[in-house]
Amino acid sequence: MTERRRLRSLVTLAYLNGVLPIKTQPLYLLNLIASPLSFLFFIDIASHGVLLLYGISGGMVLTVLTIGSSLQTDMSHYRQDLKWQDVVVASPVEATTYVAGMALSELLYSLPGMGVFVALWIFAGGGTLLGAVSVAIVLLCVWAFASALGFTLATYFEDVRETWVFAPFISLGLTVLPPVYYPITSLPASVRPFAYLSPTTYAADLLHNAIGIQPLGFDALLLNWGVLLGFTAALLLLAGLKARWRDP
Numbered sequence: 170m171t172e173r174r175r176l177r178s179l180v181t182l183a184y185l186n187g188v189l190p191i192k193t194q195p196l197y198l199l200n201l202i203a204s205p206l207s208f209l210f211f212i213d214i215a216s217h218g219v220l221l222l223y224g225i226s227g228g229m230v231l232t233v234l235t236i237g238s239s240l241q242t243d244m245s246h247y248r249q250d251l252k253w254q255d256v257v258v259a260s261p262v263e264a265t266t267y268v269a270g271m272a273l274s275e276l277l278y279s280l281p282g283m284g285v286f287v288a289l290w291i292f293a294g295g296g297t298l299l300g301a302v303s304v305a306i307v308l309l310c311v312w313a314f315a316s317a318l319g320f321t322l323a324t325y326f327e328d329v330r331e332t333w334v335f336a337p338f339i340s341l342g343l344t345v346l347p348p349v350y351y352p353i354t355s356l357p358a359s360v361r362p363f364a365y366l367s368p369t370t371y372a373a374d375l376l377h378n379a380i381g382i383q384p385l386g387f388d389a390l391l392l393n394w395g396v397l398l399g400f401t402a403a404l405l406l407l408a409g410l411k412a413r414w415r416d417p
């Protein structure tokens with residue numbers, strides 16, 4: 170398969186699963202940002218605005234993490250109900266192109282929702298250009314590992330309804346319990362080590378530093394970037410080695 174055909178397949182998949190649903194039913198976007206905005210609303214009210222920026226950064230993380238559960242559901246539906254993955258397997262489209270196209274489609278799908286939180290961030294005071302670049306890189310890492318996790322799980326589920334069971338637990342373990350919507354200093358010292366078992370804790374620390382609400386020292390920055398990048402690489406490797414491209 171030539172590079173031109175790979176690119177064409179990538180763009181086609183991204184359009185069909187990411188852009189077309191928004192054009193045909195814009196209300197999908199409200200479903201995407203409903204939970205992040207709900208958390209932001211209650212956190213802002215409860216803290217009297219003190220934790221507004223924490224709520225905005227948490228909304229960014231949750232919106233991007235939703236990509237993983239969306240990809241998991243979409244690919245399970247396509248594989249089990251529509252048998253589309255069987256068609257792709259029999260076509261010249263390679264597995265990496267298919268997965269990359271589906272992951273890109275979910276990223277495009279989430280951009281309008283991300284735009285809401287970026288606008289809120291700017292309204293709340295914005296940040297520096299370096300901070301904006303750091304935020305973008307962190308969110309791309311979250312998108313990458315969420316997509317890898319979603320795809321890997323989707324290849325093992327036998328029914329799309331199984332994804333509805335596991336998705337809330339993944340969301341709970343990655344966005345609600347870890348200090349994504351609040352500062353880690355709010356947790357008791359004895360509990361903080363457990364919070365760092367979640368990769369989103371490192372992503373949130375980096376976002377809080379980039380936004381300027383919780384500055385990190387040089388060593389802490391290296392540690393957080395190292396763990397986040399390492400975890401992302403590990404999940405991508407896991408997806409490449411353990412995901413079932415063909416049904417047994």
